[in-house]
Amino acid sequence: MTSEQLFQIFLNGITLASVYFLVASGLTLIFGLMRVITMAHGTSYLLGGYFGFSVASATGNWYLAALVAAAIVGILGLIIHQVLIHKFQNDDLRVALITLGVAFIGTDLMAATYGGDAYQVPAPSNWLGTVVLPFAGSYSLQRLIIILISIIIGVALWLLISKTRYGAIVRAGVDDSQMTAATGVNTRVIFASIFLLGSALAGFAGVANGTLFTLLPGQDGTFLLYSLVVVIVGGMGSIPGAALGALLVGLVSQFGLYFAPTYATVFTFALMVIVLAVRPQGIMGKVRL
Amino acid sequence: MTENQTPLLQVKDLVAGYGGSRVLQGVSFDVYREPLGMIGRNGMGKSTLAAVLAGMLPTESGQILMDGKEITGYAPNRVVKSGIAYVPQGRRIFPSLTVHEHLTMVGAKSSDRWNPNTVYDLFPRLAERKKNGGGELSGGEQQMLAIGRALLTNPKLLLMDEPSEGLAPAIIEHLADVFRQLVSEGLAVLLIEQNIHFALELCDRILIMVNGYIATEVTSEELSKNTELQERFLSVV
């Protein structure tokens, strides 16, 4: 194999990682930070993709589609949190079952509306074509753009959580939510906002993946699974951890696909097993009591 | 004494506990604009009372009134708005936050009596540890931070649960000075303590809690002289 091929596989891995990161960053906020086990995260992803497809097809405006998809999925996530989850937030099993129910209903509703076809979200026309890169040769422009958007979102999220007053309140709320409330913070509003943000990120991930690849029924399950793997590998509740986890999972699966296609999936889970064996809290995860 | 004023905090027949087990068996007392002490042996229900007052534990029955307004059953953030700030036993510092973040997250305005700068003036030690994480602080520093965090809500009443627990004598003395300064500014304090000397030094009026109710109220003068009383309720040193 040529070094150019190696770079192509590497870039494919990064592309996949950027989509995984978008889904997993939402999950690491909801599950990793807030400790709400949501089984509906993949549903948010696929629903966002479908909404993105519908809006982009109808209006021809990708940016509007991405925004609308993220906003609607975010608001749906918020409603589900307020109505179904908030009351049972500390009862893990119940929350898992409730969100699993939401996921089943979502899967059926999406199947009824969008059927079994594959969809692709139409990208802006000026994103088409390729760019010539050093070492790698030519590479898809829209993939590079999605990678860049992912990086920007990742940095913005990291700044939000680690550098702002809002981020400090969120971290305090995760450490000790009652004590946070005892400083005057309405923790319910804070947790609701995280749910909104996490769901919106999953919705946007659906648009991103639907633009670069295709949207298919069943992806809600696979993306839930992969984002869980990313969050567990990277460390729960850590945005840089989700980035690192996504990078590892993306690269391992792409190189695996090239060198040993039969075992590509196995490699991904082997990665998780190895990380868990060596560092149970994930690569960037903190040990919690 | 202060009996002719209206009380700042009124607690009436408070009953509360954990699930099936009832800990507070009808607690009644008033706090005026004063430093009020509450002492009692381990496990008597002092921290349970503090948690109920802070809104962290539900009441089964009874009433809590702040400034004449009923706040029974308020969530902690609403209790804070009514003017009560809570310095919990064990400090409950946030390990994921730096010292400075603890102070800025509360959102005090720079025009308020207490804002991060005035807290740093009160505790210069915290200013030196600004960038340190909550988990890297000594016990004394954690206590300063817990008090600072509570003051930043600009309360009328400071609810302190065993602030001297586990601290070195020099630091306890420093906290006593701070305590006197706060009281001289007109802040009311409910000081829950096992360290009877600390409470006697700072409060005139002392409540004694036994088995989930207020067994008696004494002046610190009476209590410091009366060793029989000390032994009966406290079995102290």
Ligand SMILES: Nc1ncnc2c1ncn2[C@@H]1O[C@H](COP(=O)(O)OP(=O)(O)O)[C@@H](O)[C@H]1O
């Ligand atoms: N979280 C809890 N769950 C159940 N029981 C508790 C809890 N906290 C305290 N208790 C019980 O309540 C009683 C009073 O405890 P506490 O209020 O902490 O006493 P104090 O502060 O006076 O030492 C004790 O019997 C204790 O075992």
Ligand SMILES: [Mg+2]
């Ligand atoms: Mg106690």
